[in-house]
Structure formats: structure tokens, C-alpha cells
Amino acid sequence: MKEEQLVHIRNIVEAALLASGRPMSVEQLRDLFDEGERPARQVMEHVLVMLDKSCEGRGFELRKVASGYRFQVRQAYATWVGRLFEEKPQRYSRALLETLALIAYRQPITRGEIEDIRGVTVSSNIIRTLQEREWVRVVGHKDVPGRPAMYASTRQFLDYFNLASLEELPTLADIRDLDEIGREIEKTMQAEIEFETPTGDHPDGATTSDEPGNENHDPDETLH
Incomplete structure (x- = not known):
């Protein structure tokens, strides 16, 4: 040519x-x-x-x-x-970051399995927020009593964090515990919040946290 x-x-x-x-x-x-x-x-x-x-x-x-x-x-x-951009960077709770990290690394995974690993109840607000941002989706139901939904990450999750595939995530061998996973996700998330593609929508400034007043509210502090 x-x-x-x-x-x-x-x-x-x-x-x-x-x-x-x-x-x-x-x-x-x-x-x-x-x-x-x-x-x-x-x-x-x-x-x-x-x-x-x-x-x-x-x-x-x-x-x-x-x-x-x-x-x-x-x-x-x-x-x-x-x-x-006038909007302030979004704030994400440690609970949301850890939940997102567990879904990314252990997918497909149920809400109950996430709760077993974290040792606390996962707020419905966290799952809803992750689904509304199209970072996670239901990919099936586990064949156990109650048939709980199994969650996995999406292409939008990869796109947002500048990943071509899940293979580009830091290996678990390099991450010792949930706190490190949370910090790794937070570091990437905050870098992406600071800039987006020139034609992309700037993210809103809404704070994301566990549901206020819920008896199962996660006590972890909000990260920013």
C-alpha cells in the first residue's frame, strides 16, 4: 500500500x-x-x-x-x-477497595466468600456501587443452597485502570495481605481519577462508603 x-x-x-x-x-x-x-x-x-x-x-x-x-x-x-476540572477526587472506603480487589484477584467469587476473607459483612451499597460503575458484574450463580451470585470484573474495570488484561494486575506473590491489595488498587485508582482520556467524562465527586446507619457498617476508615 x-x-x-x-x-x-x-x-x-x-x-x-x-x-x-x-x-x-x-x-x-x-x-x-x-x-x-x-x-x-x-x-x-x-x-x-x-x-x-x-x-x-x-x-x-x-x-x-x-x-x-x-x-x-x-x-x-x-x-x-x-x-x-472543578470536581474533587472521589473518596472510596477501604471496604470498597478491598472488595474490588478480591473480586479482581479471586473471580468468580460470591459475596459470602468475600465476607469470609474480610471477616465482616459486605454492604449492599458497595456491591451496588461497583455494579453501577460497571466495574463488576454477575457471571453466574454458585451451585450451593441459595445459589448466591458470583461476581467478576468487567472490560470497563480494565479500561478504567489502563489494563489490557487481568494478567497486568500485580501478582499476588508481590502482595502480602489485603491491606497491600487495597493500597495497590487505591494508588492506581487515584492516579486514574486525576486524569482521563481527553474525550472521556470526568468522574463525579460522590463519596462512596458503606451504607450509613446499617448495622453491618464496616468500621474501616474512608481512604482518599
Whole structure:
């Protein structure tokens, strides 16, 4: 394929990624073209490499996550870009962070199994919050009395934390206990809160914690 054709395809892909509010897969990018002019998958992958190289030395990068490719601000510039937004960073309770970490590392896992590991009841508000953010979902029901729901992480969870797959999570061999898992998730979460893709929605500032007044309220302090 001629160089000018590759540049033309690259420019179309660049424009689409800038306009899109979500990551786009190779197939979704190919579908932008009419059938007669649709680039082969290998050509599209080459164009993405070209785009990646064109971002070198600039304030944004092309990033591959679970759902596809997106442009995003480089972390080195998050402090300055974060000043564009008036919303304060979200606050997450240690209980929510630990619950999210356990789902990510032990999936599929039931609420009861999470409670057994943490030693406290998991508030319904935590599970609801994680589902509303589309970070976890029900993937089935365990074949035991009561058939409790089994939870697993989602592509949106991977996308939010800049992961292409679960294999990119820190290995459990590197994390000694739940506190370390919580801190690792919190560190990643706070870095992502400071900046998002240029076209993405800035997260709201709502505080997330266990349900106030619930007799099973987790006493863990809120992290921020």
C-alpha cells in the first residue's frame, strides 16, 4: 500500500479516536470504512503503530486497553490537566477497595466468600456501587443452597485502570495481605481519577462508603 494511502487511513483513525468517548477495537476502526476500501487487519495494526510513534514526545499517548485503543493524557501531565476540572477526587472506603480487589484477584467469587476473607459483612451499597460503575458484574450463580451470585470484573474495570488484561494486575506473590491489595488498587485508582482520556467524562465527586446507619457498617476508615 502506498505511503499516502497509509497516511490517509492514519488520519481517519486519529480523527475517530479523538472524537470517540470510548476505546475502539481494530475491527471497530475497520468498520469506519466502506467495504470496498476497508483496510486489512494487518494494515490497520500497522497504522496504529504509526499513530503510536507519532505521539512520541507529546503530551498524550495512544494506549491499548481491554476494549481497544484510545488517546489519553500522559500521567506526567496529570497535575496540570487535572486543574481543568472543578470536581474533587472521589473518596472510596477501604471496604470498597478491598472488595474490588478480591473480586479482581479471586473471580468468580460470591459475596459470602468475600465476607469470609474480610471477616465482616459486605454492604449492599458497595456491591451496588461497583455494579453501577460497571466495574463488576454477575457471571453466574454458585451451585450451593441459595445459589448466591458470583461476581467478576468487567472490560470497563480494565479500561478504567489502563489494563489490557487481568494478567497486568500485580501478582499476588508481590502482595502480602489485603491491606497491600487495597493500597495497590487505591494508588492506581487515584492516579486514574486525576486524569482521563481527553474525550472521556470526568468522574463525579460522590463519596462512596458503606451504607450509613446499617448495622453491618464496616468500621474501616474512608481512604482518599
